[in-house]
Amino acid sequence: MRLSAIGVRNVLRNRFRTVLTALGVAVAILAFVMLRTILSAWTAAVDHAAKDRVGTRHKVSMILPLPGRYVAEVEQIPGVEKAAPASWFGAKDPKHEQEFFATIAVEADSFLSVYDEVKVAPDAREAWMQNRRGALVGDVLAKKLGWKVGDRVTLQGTIYPGDWEFEISGIYTATRRSIDRSTFWFHYDYLNEWLKDRTPAQADQVGWIVSRIDDPSQAAAISKRIDQHFDSRDVQTLSMSERALNTSFLGMISAILSALDIVSVVILLIMTLILGNTIAMGVRERTNEYGVLRAIGFLPKHLALFVLGESIAIGAIGGLLGVLAAYPLIEQGLGRFLEENMGGFFPYVRIPPTTIGVAFGLALLLGALAAGFPAYRASKLDIVDSLRKVG
Amino acid sequence: MSTAEAQSAEASSAPPPATATKQPLIECDKVSKTYYRGKEPVQVLKELDLTIETGAFEALMGPSGSGKSTLLNLIAGLDKPSSGTLRVADADLGSMSEGQRAHWRAQNIGFVFQTYNLMPVLSAVENVELPLLLTKLPSAERRKRAQTALRVVGLEERMNHLPRELSGGQEQRVTIARAIVTDPRLIVADEPTGDLDRENADEILNLLVKLNEEFGKTIIMVTHDPAAAERASRVRRLDKGALI
Numbered sequence: 001m002r003l004s005a006i007g008v009r010n011v012l013r014n015r016f017r018t019v020l021t022a023l024g025v026a027v028a029i030l031a032f033v034m035l036r037t038i039l040s041a042w043t044a045a046v047d048h049a050a051k052d053r054v055g056t057r058h059k060v061s062m063i064l065p066l067p068g069r070y071v072a073e074v075e076q077i078p079g080v081e082k083a084a085p086a087s088w089f090g091a092k093d094p095k096h097e098q099e100f101f102a103t104i105a106v107e108a109d110s111f112l113s114v115y116d117e118v119k120v121a122p123d124a125r126e127a128w129m130q131n132r133r134g135a136l137v138g139d140v141l142a143k144k145l146g147w148k149v150g151d152r153v154t155l156q157g158t159i160y161p162g163d164w165e166f167e168i169s170g171i172y173t174a175t176r177r178s179i180d181r182s183t184f185w186f187h188y189d190y191l192n193e194w195l196k197d198r199t200p201a202q203a204d205q206v207g208w209i210v211s212r213i214d215d216p217s218q219a220a221a222i223s224k225r226i227d228q229h230f231d232s233r234d235v236q237t238l239s240m241s242e243r244a245l246n247t248s249f250l251g252m253i254s255a256i257l258s259a260l261d262i263v264s265v266v267i268l269l270i271m272t273l274i275l276g277n278t279i280a281m282g283v284r285e286r287t288n289e290y291g292v293l294r295a296i297g298f299l300p301k302h303l304a305l306f307v308l309g310e311s312i313a314i315g316a317i318g319g320l321l322g323v324l325a326a327y328p329l330i331e332q333g334l335g336r337f338l339e340e341n342m343g344g345f346f347p348y349v350r351i352p353p354t355t356i357g358v359a360f361g362l363a364l365l366l367g368a369l370a371a372g373f374p375a376y377r378a379s380k381l382d383i384v385d386s387l388r389k390v391g
Numbered sequence: 392m393s394t395a396e397a398q399s400a401e402a403s404s405a406p407p408p409a410t411a412t413k414q415p416l417i418e419c420d421k422v423s424k425t426y427y428r429g430k431e432p433v434q435v436l437k438e439l440d441l442t443i444e445t446g447a448f449e450a451l452m453g454p455s456g457s458g459k460s461t462l463l464n465l466i467a468g469l470d471k472p473s474s475g476t477l478r479v480a481d482a483d484l485g486s487m488s489e490g491q492r493a494h495w496r497a498q499n500i501g502f503v504f505q506t507y508n509l510m511p512v513l514s515a516v517e518n519v520e521l522p523l524l525l526t527k528l529p530s531a532e533r534r535k536r537a538q539t540a541l542r543v544v545g546l547e548e549r550m551n552h553l554p555r556e557l558s559g560g561q562e563q564r565v566t567i568a569r570a571i572v573t574d575p576r577l578i579v580a581d582e583p584t585g586d587l588d589r590e591n592a593d594e595i596l597n598l599l600v601k602l603n604e605e606f607g608k609t610i611i612m613v614t615h616d617p618a619a620a621e622r623a624s625r626v627r628r629l630d631k632g633a634l635i
Contacts, residue, residue, distance in 0.1 A: 296496065296521065383469045
């Protein structure tokens with residue numbers, strides 16, 4: 001038997017209490033991992049953004065359009081290899097009213113050139129090019145809504161009202177995580193012709209422009225060059241790397257992200273208090289026993305180590321349970337649900353290995369922290385008073 | 392004779408000789424102890440003079456509040472006198488720090504309390520081994536000595552049992568084994584039979600007599616029980632903080 005074993009053995013003293021406390025720690029760790037994973041998935045678009053792409057939008061606001069002629073001009077800026085326009089469409093499938101997915105109008109050729117991580121079968125690619133009403137949909141979205149190549153789909157426009165008929169030309173996957181696999185891409189011309197008929201003032205405009213650049217290290221300089229080019233125009237631009245562009249998207253929901261961040265910390269604080277309370281109860285119940293240990297020669301530091309060892313052991317058990325439960329519950333359960341139903345926001349939900357490491361490390365650290373005050377009290381027990389409590 | 396030697400001594404049929412030295416082990420010179428109840432001082436021991444020789448088995452008796460447990464705590468180094476000089480096992484306890492006294496207690500004092508206070512998650516032999524964890528003895532040697540101590544108290548058959556699997560008398564015998572495992576010079580027993588029935592109490596007292604007579608251990612026992620006090624070689628009485 002070793003000194004260090006005593007603290008760990010104390011874990012078994014009140015098994016029911018230990019099990020409940022360890023489960024409490026496990027639930028807290030599970031919640032922490034879940035929130036951190038959601039945060040990570042939400043910011044995945046930023047983390048996985050392509051380094052060789054630059055986005056250009058209206059200087060005043062993201063929701064204001066740019067003149068369509070800017071696309072050709074951007075392509076002439078030194079450093080830009082190819083520029084692709086895109087416009088947010090906004091539509092829903094009347095058969096799946098509750099399902100949200102992004103619908104974006106693009107120029108097929110420039111889109112596939114700039115977004116080279118989009119993987120689509122050559123015949124499907126050709127079919128999309130040839131079909132004005134053709135659409136390219138992500139495999140996750142297609143699976144969720146039961147769409148297959150050749151299906152005719154009618155969407156209801158939310159920004160551009162009316163029924164919009166499409167034909168699924170192809171289903172794409174992605175070779176990198178920099179693109180969402182739940183998006184509905186269709187031809188810009190289809191939208192633009194409709195605008196020319198109904199609201200000509202809105203025609204020949206694009207939502208934003210994404211450019212492939214020749215040197216990722218020059219992203220900032222090229223962005224500056226683009227903006228300087230349009231500096232004297234009525235409509236000025238704001239260009240930035242794709243990462244910065246995605247970050248600016250996230251900026252709109254930064255309050256939610258901050259709240260999740262805070263909640264994940266609060267959960268761990270609650271866990272620490274629960275664990276601390278359990279350990280403090282144990283110390284209080286063992287006052288007489290600790291008095292005996294002090295009498296037979298154990299030092300205050302020994303008692304503190306026993307308390308610390310017990311708390312860290314419970315933290316480790318709870319942390320391990322929480323982490324083990326996280327994989328099936330988050331990756332197979334919640335993660336799959338989010339990918340299938342909210343792929344636009346959560347294209348890739350996986351628990352980052354660092355989150356697991358941090359969660360388990362925090363379970364141990366907070367276990368030690370929870371034992372701080374009870375360990376201090378145990379080390380400060382007066383021997384005579386402790387022995388008198390029962391004897 | 393040490394408990395470590397007990398196993399070989401028990402193996403031979405000849406009874407070991409009792410220690411017969413008459414050196415003083417405990418010397419109290421005008422020892423006083425004052426506690427404070429709020430701001431009000433309460434003098435529990437009043438300039439007490441006492442000498443106890445090595446190898447003695449003495450009982451301390453007296454009414455509640457007479458100061459006998461306080462005197463026992465001072466002798467055992469659990470507390471410090473407010474004034475006076477207290478020497479036990481060649482140490483001036485009044486001048487030692489808490490850390491020094493803890494180290495001294497581990498080497499010189501064996502404790503037997505009324506409530507057994509065994510660690511419920513440790514087996515009998517592990518409980519007995521506890522004080523040896525503070526030494527540098529190798530693990531195998533610690534375990535061997537703990538087993539020997541349990542053999543001395545007649546519990547070798549129950550060494551792997553948890554405290555909840557033992558009777559009250561057996562638990563108290565485990566605490567006695569824990570008290571002697573470090574081969575201390577002095578055993579202090581505070582109401583060692585207080586929670587036991589007569590039969591078990593007699594067994595514990597027989598064991599204490601055996602430790603005194605056969606192993607030469609000096610024993611100071613606080614008790615309210617006259618039958619227990621009779622087993623000691625000398626009975627001292629305290630009242631209102633003074634020996635009478």
